[in-house]
Amino acid sequence: MQNSCIPEKVAVVIPSYCVTAHILKVIERIGPEVSSIYLVDDHCPDGTGRFVQERCRDPRVKFIFNKINIGVGGSTLTGMRQAAEDGADIIVKIDGDGQMDPALIPSFVDIIKKGEADYSKGNRFFEPEGLSSMPLGRLIGNAGLSFMAKISTGYWHVLDPTNGYVAIHASLIDLLPLEKIAKRYFFESDLLFRLNILGGRVVDIPMHSYYADEVSQMKPHREIPRFAYAHLKNFAKRIFYNYFIRNFSVASLELVLGIVLMKFGLIFGLLHWGISEPASAGTVMVAGLPIIIGAQLLLAFLNFDIQSVPRTTLHLRLKASAKTLKPLRHWQNENDGEEFPRITGLR
Known part of the structure; x- marks a missing residue:
């Protein structure tokens, strides 16, 4: 504070x-x-x-x-x-x-x-x-x-x-x-x-x-x-x-898998709609199960996204980082701007 x-x-x-x-x-x-x-x-x-x-x-x-x-x-x-x-x-x-x-x-x-x-x-x-x-x-x-x-x-x-x-x-x-x-x-x-x-x-x-x-x-x-x-x-x-460039987490996988499974279930179900009367239990499961699992994965991703709202104050983090970097820059300047100080006496 x-x-x-x-x-x-x-x-x-x-x-x-x-x-x-x-x-x-x-x-x-x-x-x-x-x-x-x-x-x-x-x-x-x-x-x-x-x-x-x-x-x-x-x-x-x-x-x-x-x-x-x-x-x-x-x-x-x-x-x-x-x-x-x-x-x-x-x-x-x-x-x-x-x-x-x-x-x-x-x-x-x-x-x-x-x-x-x-x-x-x-x-x-x-x-x-x-x-x-x-x-x-x-x-x-x-x-x-x-x-x-x-x-x-x-x-x-x-x-x-x-x-x-x-x-x-x-x-x-x-x-x-x-x-x-x-x-x-x-x-x-x-x-x-x-x-x-x-x-x-x-x-x-x-x-x-x-x-x-x-x-x-x-x-x-x-x-x-x-x-x-x-x-x-x-x-x-x-x-x-946030989920593919800066970070890749379980939530990223939940999003991708959720979309893929939902899309597959919907397309499969629409393609087999009315082909057989009545539809076999296997056909229903192949269409329905990916939709259910995909929906659950997308809900899990949504919950993760809601919980990921920034909760720390950025300008204080920047201020703290500036204080940390200031002595580091001074130290680097004393060593001719090198990233690490030269170690003498060693060959």
Whole structure:
């Protein structure tokens, strides 16, 4: 666990697009625990960045203007990269439309500061009372997306994957392939997938959202098919990386054998369907037994995958590794950079 006496530099990133009606109130409510605020104007037609520049006197606010519209994910990553380069320790992302309460920032930050998480994210499903204000369409859509995200990201314990209220330890920014992460509405889910590949620990933070007169730019009929395809692709990548490239275990064998046996049983059964009346006991067993065994193997693999959620904090492991490597590098430098010191007196 990190020493809580050491001050952490906290930065907030606000990707902004057509939020002039709410942005000033959002900035006003950000507390003194935040040392810098990065407002990223995503080539906004309403000129959100200029609007804030003319009216806001908070010295913490820094402005980034995108030359073209790159989406909420792209703007968030731009702000996070700049915050990390400026020396931030923990970076929080909130939206500028007033749906996210800035008073919750300490909750998102403290769990990372204490070394209990690498990445904290909001969860609007934690308390049933908080769902009463959520439109029914969003509620149903988020429930379906949560299930798909569990499968694709490997974080089976988290809900509300599209929640944009997040915080991350800045040391992970250099490890993430920022150029590969989705730049628009799939950003949060894709970031979770990338964090799982790294082995980062993710924790949900209970929260409520506030829905007023803001207008969502998302078009569900266009985005849902894209989300489904992207989740399927990330699931295949995660399984390949975690179970066949980085590691090969009993779970890998269970997955392969389960798929092979299920496929064989189904194909054999379909090919012999209706050929003989009635089907012989042997035919039924040859088709049915591989399906049963295959299903059991796939369930065993699923249980292993659920239990494999990252449980240790990556940024603390990185810090410990840096402390270990520092004397090793010094030792190597003293020996002219050789991997091992020269042994004299021996022939």
